[in-house]
Structures are given as structure tokens and as C-alpha cells.
Amino acid sequence: MLWLLLLPLPLRAFAALDKTFGVSPDLVAKYVPSKSNMWTCLDGSKEIPWDFVNDDSCDCSDGSDEPGTGACPNQSFYCQNKGHIGSFIPSSRVKDGLCEPTCCDGSDERPGVCKNVCKQVGEAYKKKFDEEIKLRKTGSKIRSTYIAFAHKEKKRLEEVIESSGAEIIIQEKELERVRAIAERTEALSAAALEMKQQSPLYNSLLIHSNALKSLQMEHQKHLKREKELSTILDSLRTGYNPNYQDMAVLEAVRGWEEIAGLPHINDVGKDSVTDEEAGVDESSGDLQVAKPAVEEEESEFWTAEELENDLDDLLKTDYVSLLLEHDDYAQAPAEGSVLFDLASYLPDSIAPQYEEFKETFVSWLVGLGIIKGESPSSTDTSRSRQALSDAEVHLRDLKKEKEQAENDLKEMFNVHGYGAEGEWKKLDGTCLRTDVGDYTYEVCLFGEAKQIPKKGGTTFSLGKFSSWNDSPDVKPGDEEYYRKQVYKRGTRCWNGPERNVVLLLSCGTDNVLDSVVELEKCEYQFSGTTPALCLPLNGSEGKGKKKSKDEL
């Protein structure tokens, strides 16, 4: 009797609509009536007559009774799109009078309203899909060479780490040994130097030097005094009153004029004298003092000018170095010296051992009275010091090399670095360029992005590599993660922020930069392609595509 109450059925408009119309393929099996011709809403909340399904009136609270009409809110409608791939649209777009582009079969509207274009759409899609497959095939082959490169590089780095590690151990021992030699040699030399300084020649040289320094000081004092005196005499000469007939004054003036080579003050201005005095230096300060009579040795003596300019340098001589130099010089041809020069005849490889051995050997010879007690010369000191600093530099270089290799290796198969498969390592430092307007834009992967003016001018840094896709909703290591690189901290814009770049990448057979746009002031977006993003077709992505193709 109850069903009689529900009789005003004929009012329902789409009674003829297929019950599975608009049902997603994986739910079709659930759209069958019960024996009593009833149907249960998908959420199990209610049982309704089978006729109520797709009757354009919402009966189930979950809306599942209206898959093919827009009667229930927030539902999905499935277009079968035969000849292409099925798709879902919001049920509100069903029979709204507009042809939904994703429903190429036109099933979202009444028959005859929208044309079925699935054949054309499907063909175009297939063509594009095949092209993509081809691109991916070629690209992934290149990508696999990148991965191979990373493995080779990994092996190389491991070898570097191992060999430099072993070398470091050896070099550390070597450094210890060389340092000990250097310290011993230096200690010996200090004692030897003290002895050398007892040399009468050295002591005499110091006395000469001191005497010369004193003489220079005295000389300067006298020059100053002479200058003051000449000033006094000059003013006497020009200022005295001849009318007083003071013979003492006149004599002084005459005497001064003679020494200084000046004309008599009373004759100045008279023609007769000027010729005679013309060549004379009038500057009384620069006196030509009587020259020494030792003519034959004149060339060896210093001129006043040399005394003035060069004496200081001479007095600055490092007498200790001079002493050591002299010692080497004097020692060279002397008896027993072949011992000290032997090192220069030895191959470099055994020279250090020789140096070490020499001390012992010499002490034996001294002990046996065969040679006089001598000590290594300054060349020994500088040589052992050089060996020490060479060893230090070598060790530092080895450590640097090892550290660099370790860091590179760490980044190699790192999702944050060169990718889990190392596929990006090959591109480290690869520079991509493109011209836009008056500029060439360049990005060196994992390096720096630049804006280079074509007609000359300042090149701006647009930022240095900072990270892969830094959006919080992208998981490091996902394909999406590697589709974006961020370059930050470029040259600051005038009155603005630092320039930065977002590089968007997609699969392509070449590493190229396709476009550059300035999204906002100083914010650049570069787009390009790279084989590093062409995942192999048998990967998860390839399977997904195949599946959708099977659905055709």
C-alpha cells in the first residue's frame, strides 16, 4: 500500500534515462535492482524504488541515486567519451545548456545539443601522446647516460677519497719527519751563528759601521752649522755699512766672498765684474768646499750627492746575512766542504735522508778529529725550512682534495642534491642561454643565473642556486620536485629586493632554455627542457599512461 502513496511518478521527467548513465566505471556493478525492484543508496542510508534512480529528483542523502542528472548537489558526472578517455565533470554542469569540453561525446547535454567530437579529440590526443612517448624514449636514453656518468663519478670520487686518505697518512708522517729536521737544523744554526759572530772580520765590520754612522751624524751636524753661518755672513755682507770703514767687518765680508765664490758686494751690478763671476754658483748654501788632493783615487770616493743619498742604504746592510753569505763563500772551496755540498749532487728523493744522516756523520768525523767542528750553513736552514713548508702545503692540498671529494660524493645520490639516481650530476655547471630583447639570459645549473646586456654594460647576477622546488606541498625526490630550481640572492634591484629566478624544467631531448619572463619586478621565471627529467617509460609514469590508453 505504501508504494501507492508514491504514485505521482509520471511527474518525474527522465524516467527513460539509463540507470547507469553518468556512473563511474568502477561503480557500475552497484547499480542493479534488488529482487523486489528496489535499490539501496550507496551509503546504505536508504532503500528506494529502482525507478527513482536517475529520475531527476534527489532521494539519497549521498546523492548516489542521481549519477546522470544534476538533481543532487556536489556530485560527479562521468562522460564515457567513447573513442577517447572518459572524464568526470561536476554534476551541476549536466544539462546546463553548455557543452563541456572534457565531455567530447556531448553526454552532459540532451541528445543533439552537443556534437560528439571524441573521434577527432581522441586522434589528436593519441598523436600528441605518441610524440610524448617518442620524446620520453629518446630523453630517457640520454638520462640513463647521465646516471651512468654519476656512477662512474662516484667510483672516481671513492678512489680519490681512498688514495688521498692513504696519502694523508704518509704525508703526516713525512711532515713530522721534515719538521724534526728543520727544528734541529735551525737550533744548530743558531749556535753556529753565535760562533760565526765571534769572527774578527765581522767584529771589525761592526766597528767600521759604527764609525761610519758616527761620522755621518757629525757630518750632518756640520752641514747644518755651515748653513747657519753662511746665512749670518750673507746678511752681514749685504747689510753692513761701508761708511763706517770698519776693517774687521770688511775683511770678514771679503773673506766670505772668496770662500763662497761671490762677487764683492760693492761691485754687484757693475759690468766689469759680472763676466768674471757669471759662471759662479750663486747659491751660497751649496758650497764647493776645497776638494781633497788625492786625485788618483778620486773615482773611488763618494760624491757629496752619493753621501747624501746612498750612505743610509749602505748603513742598513744586514751584517748577519752578510756574514753567512761570506761564510758560504769562504767555505766553498775550503777543505772538508765537499761534505756540505754533497747534497746538491744527490737526487731529490734521497736528499732528505742525507740531511738527516749528515749531522750524525759529521759528528763522527769531528769526534774522530778528521774534520774541524762545523755546522750546517744557512742554505741548510733555508732548505729544511723550504722542505717543511712544502710538506705542509702538500698535506693541506691532500686534505682539501679529500674533503672536496667527500662533499661531492655526499651530494651525488642525494634527493636534495643531484637526485636519487645521480641523474643531475652530469649537468652540474652546464650553462643554458637565451636571448630576449637587449639581453642574453644565462643559467649555469647549480651555479648562477645572469642577465648579460648584448650591447655592453653591467652584467647582473640574478641569483645563485639555492634549492629545488621549495613549495611545502612538494615532496623532495618526487618528479615535481625536480621540475623547479630556485636561484636566489642576485644583485639587488635599485630601490628594490634582490633579484631571483625560478627555473621551470620539463622533459626534452636537449638541455635548452626556451623562455624568460619577468613575473614581477626583479623576479624572473626561466623555462627550459632537459633529458634529466625524462623518466623511463617502464617507470610508474609510463605504466599510468599505458593504462589510460587501454581505456580507449
Ligand SMILES: [Ca+2]
Ligand atoms: Ca532520484
Ligand SMILES: [Ca+2]
Ligand atoms: Ca553542460
